[in-house]
Amino acid sequence: MAIGTANPRLWRQFDWVMFLAAVALLGFSLACIDSVTHNTALHRDFTQQLEMVIPALGTILLVAAYGYEWLRSSAKYIYIVNIVALAAVIVVGHSALGAQRWISLAGFRFQPSEFAKLALIVTLAKVLSDKNVHAPDGVITVLATVAVPAILIFKQPDLGTALVYGAIALGMLYWAGLSPAAIFNMLSPVVSMIVFALGLWWWIAYMFGLAVFLLWSRRHHWLVPISLGGLNLLTGIATHKVWGMLKPYQKQRILTFLNPNSDPLGAGYHVIQSKIAIGSGGLLGEGLFHGTQTQLHFIPEQHTDFIFSVVGEELGFIGAIVLLALYAILIGRGIVIANRAKDPFASLLAIGVVTMLLFHVFVNVGMATGLMPVVGIPLPLMSFGRTSLLTDVIAIGLLEAIAMRQKKLMF
Amino acid sequence: MAKARVAQPSRFRGLVMGLWLAAAVSTLVFRLVQLQLIGSGEFRERADGNRLRITLEPAPRGLILDRHGEILAANRQAYSVVLYPIKLTRAQTQAVIDRLGRLLALSPLQILARWKEARNLPVRILQDVDPKTIAIIAENQRLLPGVSIEPLTVRYYPRGRFAAHLLGYTGEITNAELQTMQDDGYRQGDIIGKSGLEKTFDSILRGQPGRLQVEVDARGRPIQTLAEIPPVPGKNITTTIDAELQAVAEQGLEGKVGAIVALDPQNGQVLTLASKPDFNPNVFAGRLTPQDWKALNSRLHPLLDRAISATYPPGSTFKVVTTVAAMQSGIVKEDTPFDSTGIFTLGGHIFHDWKKGGFGRVTFHDALVNSIDTVYYQLGVELGADRMAHYAHLMGLGQRTGILLDGESPGVIPDNAWAERHLHRDLYPGESAIMAIGQGYVLATPLQLAVMVSTVANGGRVVRPKLLLPPAPQEAKDPGIVNHWSAATWHMLRTAMRDVIDRGTGTTVHIPGIQIAGKTGTAQWRGKKTNAMMVVFSPISHPRIAISCAIEHGGEGALGCGPILNRMLRQFYGLPLSPNATQSAKATLALEKPATGVVASVNPYIPARPGAAD
Incomplete structure (x- = not known):
């Protein structure tokens, strides 16, 4: 629990490469937000982001100094607070785009689902490091831990964050030592749902394949294959019900992803315009403040979810590669930190953060380039938005905290 | 066991995570290559399409x-x-x-x-x-x-x-x-x-x-x-239009329904083409208000250009044609005597003259000057419809004049071929009789009557009305009809038509010191009140203006049209316009009346619609 500043030797292990990558990304972010919003009423967002830089970098250092031990001991309370906050969103939240995501606290508007990602990482790290994930009770505890907040988020509904949840859980389960087959077994009900949506015959073939797979891997108690098969059957049949639970705009986004040109002025508009912007940037880009798509505001929400299109258009292929390289450095260092972590809790914490960042970057850039459906996932450290920025810097602070307290290197 | 595996993080799992990272980044890089390096040109074009x-x-x-x-x-x-x-x-x-x-x-x-x-x-x-x-x-x-x-x-x-x-x-x-x-x-x-x-x-x-x-x-x-x-x-x-002359014509027609056409008879240039009621073309620049619409669609059809689209029975103005037909056919001379008794009998039918009791013993010259109907009934029967129609066509009637405006009517000049097509019989002699006085099936547009009187004015040439100065290529050529009538016919037309204005039915037009020739008409049409018709040209020796006038329900030709034509000619000659001229003229005139009653009983009503004949 010692504050890092009290122990100057800790700072020798501070990961400067990762920190500088984060600083560089914040620089990119400011340039792009300025480019989108200058000469519009939204320019106050640039000012706001600018004012956030020092507190953001301070947060990284503060979290790094404070360490992570306190999280281990207070994971239970974090979990409870998280559930309460998510429930509060549904009860008293502000809505935007057909979903309730915001709550106001002491005059501050924030999105609990952003912090919920960190809360999930902490609680999963705690559970996975304490329980035996190969024993049925361990599996059930893990599933229960993930399920409660996941259902609350899905109810908001926030499809993007729900997907991030799934990704984090997967990454951490794998890291905790679960075999890919076991992970598949846990995931199979969801797979069953997706396959059912493709068509009945596909689903029947899938169910047959699943049965063969379960019979072949007879390592489990007989209850395991039976309950898994039953669960797959149930979720497959319930597909239509779940589809019906999605908000119209979410359905539209998924359908539009499958064929963006089906509604070029409606839901497909974002993706088409974003692709045009990125594609027209070419190798070198049109220069900051000179992209026609950006400057003439052809892309809605461009300084938040679609900020990558600014990089693509104005800084070109080179700029986009530099940006991706910075993310690769950030995430790559995170993997190294997870590998060198002092104990399982810290290691799982690190890998949770790494998975979250990787998933965000991949889905967000994939969305901007038309590879992924439009789900509201911000680009870490780049997108405008105070809650997500705070989440990201806390996450990086945690990585630094783990790095500073890693195993002694072999000299 | 799980604890143990996490406690010793395997390099293998770190490698797998690294591979995931590499896979994700290379997927995105591959996509960027696709969009930015390969597809760049196409997307640049689409971006330009957006902004340009x-x-x-x-x-x-x-x-x-x-x-x-x-x-x-x-x-x-x-x-x-x-x-x-x-x-x-x-x-x-x-x-x-x-x-x-x-x-x-x-x-x-x-x-x-x-x-x-x-x-x-x-x-x-x-x-x-x-x-x-x-x-x-x-x-x-x-x-x-x-x-x-x-x-x-x-x-x-x-x-x-x-x-x-x-x-x-x-x-x-x-x-x-x-x-x-x-x-x-x-x-x-x-x-x-x-x-x-x-x-x-x-x-x-x-x-x-x-x-x-x-x-x-x-x-x-x-x-x-x-x-x-x-x-x-x-x-x-x-354009060939003389705005001031047009203005005088429009002033004269104000509040009336009708049209006035003035041509230069030598070359066919249209000096005036007036039609009332009219509309304000400025309303089409903005949005038409409901009132505008109502006005434009009124019962009087203000959008209709009556000068070229409306067809009227020419009434006695057609006697000019009958006169030419009769003299060129040799059945009458200028001094041929007639007994004007006020009635003409044909097969038991009695045709009345406009003047009860008639004019007594008259010459053919007097018959035109005083527009004596009974004389023309007789000539009409003798000539037959076909011969009158022949001369009418040679004077520009019964066919479109070729003015470069949309919606021109050809009018109707009935002959036996026409009757065969439209009535499936020959024309009766009675129908020829009333054709001679410009009633019955005969229909002409004001523009055609202006061309007809121009033909008389310029010595026999049918002109094509021209609108542009210099003429547009499409309107430059005249139809090529040139009439070579006998000197006696020319003498009759010029002197008798002069006398119409000087002492006959058209004295309302008379201007002292100016040679004016003309012919009045008072035609039965729809309704009780007659249409006022009139054609004039001036000066007689070398005419420079020919005018036709038609006013629906305008009464007698001399009264309805005369004063307006008088003012137009004053304008044309640069004389002071004198509105009082009509008053004095009216008092001293024996006004021409239509041959009422009989005409209506013999003639079926033919509506004045464009394209009635072909």
Whole structure:
């Protein structure tokens, strides 16, 4: 629990490469937000982001100094607070785009689902490091831990964050030592749902394949294959019900992803315009403040979810590669930190953060380039938005905290 | 066991995570190569397609001038509301259309229809919008993405209702018009001539629109002009119209229903082409109000150009034709005596003269001067319809004159071939009798009567009415009919028609010291009150003006038309217009009356509709 500043030797292990990558990304972010919003009423967002830089970098250092031990001991309370906050969103939240995501606290508007990602990482790290994930009770505890907040988020509904949840859980389960087959077994009900949506015959073939797979891997108690098969059957049949639970705009986004040109002025508009912007940037880009798509505001929400299109258009292929390289450095260092972590809790914490960042970057850039459906996932450290920025810097602070307290290197 | 595995993080799992990272990053890099390096050109084009807009800059329309250079049609600056088909969601589109509809008092459906019509081109929602509406739209620009206010030149007719039918009016090209005119370089949104000279000479007046390459933002608002090909202004046209003469004619017709046509009989130049009631062509520049619509669609058909489209029984003015036919056929001479008793009997039918009791013993000369019907009934029967029709055709009747205006009627000159086609029988002698006095099936437009009297005035040439100075190539050539009548016929026409004005039925036109020849007509038509008809030309020795006049229910020709023609001739000769002339003339005149009763009983009513004959 010692504050890092009290122990100057800790700072020798501070990961400067990762920190500088984060600083560089914040620089990119400011340039792009300025480019989108200058000469519009939204320019106050640039000012706001600018004012956030020092507190953001301070947060990284503060979290790094404070360490992570306190999280281990207070994971239970974090979990409870998280559930309460998510429930509060549904009860008293502000809505935007057909979903309730915001709550106001002491005059501050924030999105609990952003912090919920960190809360999930902490609680999963705690559970996975304490329980035996190969024993049925361990599996059930893990599933229960993930399920409660996941259902609350899905109810908001926030499809993007729900997907991030799934990704984090997967990454951490794998890291905790679960075999890919076991992970598949846990995931199979969801797979069953997706396959059912493709068509009945596909689903029947899938169910047959699943049965063969379960019979072949007879390592489990007989209850395991039976309950898994039953669960797959149930979720497959319930597909239509779940589809019906999605908000119209979410359905539209998924359908539009499958064929963006089906509604070029409606839901497909974002993706088409974003692709045009990125594609027209070419190798070198049109220069900051000179992209026609950006400057003439052809892309809605461009300084938040679609900020990558600014990089693509104005800084070109080179700029986009530099940006991706910075993310690769950030995430790559995170993997190294997870590998060198002092104990399982810290290691799982690190890998949770790494998975979250990787998933965000991949889905967000994939969305901007038309590879992924439009789900509201911000680009870490780049997108405008105070809650997500705070989440990201806390996450990086945690990585630094783990790095500073890693195993002694072999000299 | 799990604890143990996590406690010793395997290098293998770290490697797997690293591979995931590498896979994700290389997928994205691959995608960027695809978009930015391979597809860059295509996307650059699409980005330009987004931001660049080619707009057409309308060319200022050429002016229409009268023969003395007075401006009859000009242009003025106005503003139009234009909707750009920018990319908006359906809900946004609906909101914009609703707001715009409220501001402009148009139904959203109308706007939507206009928008869909234009597909992906900017569409003019409303032209010539008042300054207040412009101000409101400018204030609410943020709420109206895609809506733009653009300058526009609007056709302007400085004299308002003046010569409205002749000048015509302009309007936006309709889809139907576009279908047929697309090949001539017309485009959606073009302002074109819809009637009159505006329509006929549109290709001269319209010019070439310029092109403007403009950069626009996502809301479709112009940011800057990148390139411009300036428009080529339309050419002016000088018409043959004498604006002051036209004005006198229109003044005379004010409040009446009818038409007056004045030609230069030597070359066919149209000096006046007046029709009443008329309309103000300026109303077509903006939006037509319901009152405008009501006025334009009134029972009196103000949009109809009666000078060229309406056909009237020429009445006694047709006696000029009968006279030529009778003299050229040799059945009568100028001094042939007739007994005018007031009645003419044919097969038990009695045909009355307009003057009860008749004129006693008269010559043929007197018969024309006093318009004695019984004499002409007799000649009509003797001549037969075919011979009268033959001469009528040689004087420009029964066929279109070829004036370069839309909607000209050919009129009707009945002969036996015509009767065969339309009545499936030969004409009865009684029908020939009343044809001789310009009643029955005979129908002519005021313009045709002007050509007819011009033929008499210029020595036998049928002229084609011309509208431009110099004549347009399409109107330069006359029909090529030249009559070589005998000297006796010419003598009869010139002296008797002079006497009509000097001492006969047409003294209301008389101007001391001016040689005027003419013929009155008072024709039975629809309703009880007769149509006033009259044709004149002047001076007799070398005529420079020939006028025809037709006033529906105008009473006697001399009274309805005479005073107006008198004033026109005074205007033509630069004499002071004297409105009192009519009063004195009326008191001293034995006025021609129509051959009432009999005519109506013999003749079926033939409606005056264009294209009744072919």
